[in-house]
Amino acid sequence: MAFLYKDNKLMLNNFDVTKFCEAQQQACYFYDVDEILKRLELFKAHLPAKQSIHYAMKANSNTVILKSIAELGLGVDVVSGGELSLALNCGFKAEDIVFSGVGKTHKEIELALNSKIKQINVESPQELLRISEIAKKMNVVASVALRMNPDVDPDTHPYIKTGFRDNKFGMDSSFLPELKSILLNNKENLSLRGLTIHIGSQIVDLNSFKDAIDKTKLVYNELAHAGLKMTTFDVGGGLGMSYEKQNYESDYERIQKYCDVVKESLKDLDIEVLVEPGRIVTARAGILLTQVEYIKSSPYKNFAIVNTGMHHLMRPCLYQAHHEIKPVSYSSKKPMLYDVVGPICESSDVLGYDRLMPELQQGEWLSIFDTGAYGFAMANTYNCHDLPLEFCYKNGELITSH
């Protein structure tokens, strides 16, 4: 499905978003779960046959969404003990869970080993040693994958580049002698399952993924040569989309082309291909609905002061990210420019500068588009505000999920 305007009113199929807003008293996220599942099905259809999809739940960990993905039989990528517990509670099988992240604590590693998850994606030799020690004490064999840093520099915001040599993530080839030695000396507690990469987020140039995979294959060959046999190759997430143009078809095409690149790049290895998509799965399928509390016009600016802000949606202030903002119901009033701002006591609390909209009124509802990823997931209660509500729409049914 898609969020589309019909007769100047925002609709999700036959669901009238304007009517829905009339019954709301605070800002809320609204997710189209069917769209999320459709995108995951596309990955499934276009990846190589030996595949495993691990949705990166950091993008959106709403439980209705997680349960729906688990019901499809897919896997999940977690980055904390909290995410791991939530994934298990939402029905993901332990053997379908991979655990990423640079700073896993002792307790988190114990939880991962106790739960018998598919693999821990290791980010440093010290982490590998810690896993080995804990596994030894627990008398188990830990399934691990090594997160490599392929030193690629994709065209995305510096805060979400993760595969460049200056980033804290992964390990470059200079770590290999130490890693090999730890693995070979602790065979009874460490089982190397494969390699993993994740070069960043909101990446639209597919060549960056290809470069990263090609460089990591060299490491794969070197380790295989040293007698370390592997069965998985995890290419991470990171596929991006346009936040300026809400073009569903171009997203579908991009998913397909991305899968083709992954398939082609790894066709000569007999391994299971893992992917960890987040943003491209959920971003387009979510909107943040907010009500105009006040209109304030000075000789310099018109402000639409709304009941959401940087505490509910950090992306604009954190990454200068663009999100389309439109009234849920278009009037025929003359268009004016507005800065859409929140209630937080910071001048960075701006959701959009100079947005052209028909003259707005107090009490009117706006939709902030493409907010299904890294929206609610990053929301906080700064200034002691409430978190926004969340609603899901699935199979023609509205589900309240807070």
Ligand SMILES: Cc1ncc(COP(=O)(O)O)c(C=O)c1O
């Ligand atoms: C290890 C890992 N995998 C997957 C993802 C998902 O990335 P995206 O939402 O850009 O697909 C992230 C995001 O930070 C990540 O750190």
